[in-house]
Amino acid sequence: xxxxxxxxxxxxxxxxxxxxxxxxxxxxxxxxxxxxxxxxxxxxxxxxxxxxxxxxxxxxxxxxxxxxxxxxxxxxxxxxxxxxxxxxxxxxxxxxxxxxxxxxxxxxxxxxxxxxxxxxxxxxxxxxxxxxxxxxxxxxxxxxxxxxxxxxxxxxxxxxxxxxxxxxxxxxxxxxxxxxxxxxxxxxxxxxxxxxxxxxxxxxxxxxxxxxxxxxxxxxxxxxxxxxxxxxxxxxxxxxxxxxxxxxxxxxxxxxxxxxxxxxxxxxxx
Amino acid sequence: xxxxxxxxxxxxxxxxxxxxxxxxxxxxxxxxxxxxxxxxxxxxxxxxxxxxxxxxxxxxxxxxxxxxxxxxxxxxxxxxxxxxxxxxxxxxxxxxxxxxxxxxxxxxxxxxxxxxxxxxxxxxxxxxxxxxxxxxxxxxxxxxxxxxxxxxx
Numbered sequence: 001x002x003x004x005x006x007x008x009x010x011x012x013x014x015x016x017x018x019x020x021x022x023x024x025x026x027x028x029x030x031x032x033x034x035x036x037x038x039x040x041x042x043x044x045x046x047x048x049x050x051x052x053x054x055x056x057x058x059x060x061x062x063x064x065x066x067x068x069x070x071x072x073x074x075x076x077x078x079x080x081x082x083x084x085x086x087x088x089x090x091x092x093x094x095x096x097x098x099x100x101x102x103x104x105x106x107x108x109x110x111x112x113x114x115x116x117x118x119x120x121x122x123x124x125x126x127x128x129x130x131x132x133x134x135x136x137x138x139x140x141x142x143x144x145x146x147x148x149x150x151x152x153x154x155x156x157x158x159x160x161x162x163x164x165x166x167x168x169x170x171x172x173x174x175x176x177x178x179x180x181x182x183x184x185x186x187x188x189x190x191x192x193x194x195x196x197x198x199x200x201x202x203x204x205x206x207x208x209x210x211x212x213x214x215x216x217x218x219x220x221x222x223x224x225x226x227x228x229x230x231x232x233x234x235x236x237x238x239x240x241x242x243x244x245x246x247x248x249x250x251x252x253x254x255x256x257x258x259x260x261x262x263x264x265x266x267x268x269x270x
Numbered sequence: 271x272x273x274x275x276x277x278x279x280x281x282x283x284x285x286x287x288x289x290x291x292x293x294x295x296x297x298x299x300x301x302x303x304x305x306x307x308x309x310x311x312x313x314x315x316x317x318x319x320x321x322x323x324x325x326x327x328x329x330x331x332x333x334x335x336x337x338x339x340x341x342x343x344x345x346x347x348x349x350x351x352x353x354x355x356x357x358x359x360x361x362x363x364x365x366x367x368x369x370x371x372x373x374x375x376x377x378x379x380x381x382x383x384x385x386x387x388x389x390x391x392x393x394x395x396x397x398x399x400x401x402x403x404x405x406x407x408x409x410x411x412x413x414x415x416x417x418x419x420x421x422x423x
Contacts, residue, residue, distance in 0.1 A: 112418070112419035179341045206418050
């Protein structure tokens with residue numbers, strides 16, 4: 001699959017190490033379409049290619065990706081400016097089960113940089129609000145300075161049809177919100193555990209603890225979905241870099257039903 | 271106006287508690303209001319009670335060498351605060367300060383320990399519930415210590 005050329009329309013610095021790119025096809029054609037949870041391979045010419053989940057609105061005009069500068073490619077990517085051109089291959093991977101969750105309460109749990117891959121779900125749900133029961137977004141970060149999409153979170157919190165709680169692991173003197181891990185928000189969150197669907201994205205340790213807390217609350221493991229993003233390189237299941245037990249994350253994931261990967265997530269050597 | 275036993279019965283911590291045990295416990299209970307910014311207790315003080323939060327929110331605080339007073343956890347309606355009353359030497363490991371006007375029900379430690387000693391079934395039920403609180407706090411601390419959101423680039 002040959003990368004398509006996309007021009008950077010806008011770069012937004014979200015936090016000290018996390019940024020958002022808004023992209024448009026250089027050709028002027030319509031942008032590629034995607035489902036919430038899918039990812040694209042973004043190619044910085046002369047540097048390399050990385051898998052990044054789409055963080056934008058599935059019906060928006062631009063293709064939006066949010067990522068953190070953690071390696072060589074994303075550090076170079078963080079220096080892109082409006083007008084620069086990159087390559088895009090995609091979309092790849094299994095999406096979040098937004099159709100399956102229709103008619104049910106929905107619990108979205110994001111940790112740190114795990115919020116961007118879930119943001120398209122929130123856009124979709126809010127655009128089709130009548131299709132879902134109660135919708136709860138629980139978001140945990142390290143510090144208040146690490147909160148992503150702050151203005152948007154404040155807008156969402158003002159809505160009467162979305163329950164949003166944010167917590168930080170480490171408070172600061174100027175922070176007046178919740179302090180504590182994201183799992184501590186689950187016991188009191190308003191959803192019907194017997195039928196709710198849960199979607200979790202964040203570091204694997206956080207996913208594991210969150211899934212356990214949801215199970216404790218009574219959510220079935222077949223209703224819990226997680227996004228695992230492990231060393232994806234080729235995005236089509238050929239190279240084997242993302243192998244996770246019997247699964248190739250890039251092809252079968254990144255979104256998995258938790259009952260398919262539960263045993264693997266609890267083993268540290270996988 | 272609700273009795274203390276009725277108030278306790280509505281709190282999640284005492285869900286499915288028997289009416290007899292609630293009545294027993296209510297003899298140790300008193301409702302308290304805490305103004306915003308006031309400490310319910312401070313680190314190092316004798317733990318004379320534990321609390322269930324009815325309304326408002328509480329910051330669990332620790333004094334650290336470099337940052338001074340820091341909030342390590344926030345608790346709100348439906349939470350239970352404090353287990354230092356249960357283990358010797360019965361001194362608070364952390365402080366607790368109201369983040370807004372807050373209403374709690376305080377349970378006198380010596381009174382509850384006495385009833386636990388007298389009624390082993392009641393005592394077991396209390397220990398079982400506090401074991402869950404302690405396990406949850408331990409799990410949360412474990413997760414916080416791992417600093418899972420840190421950028422290690």
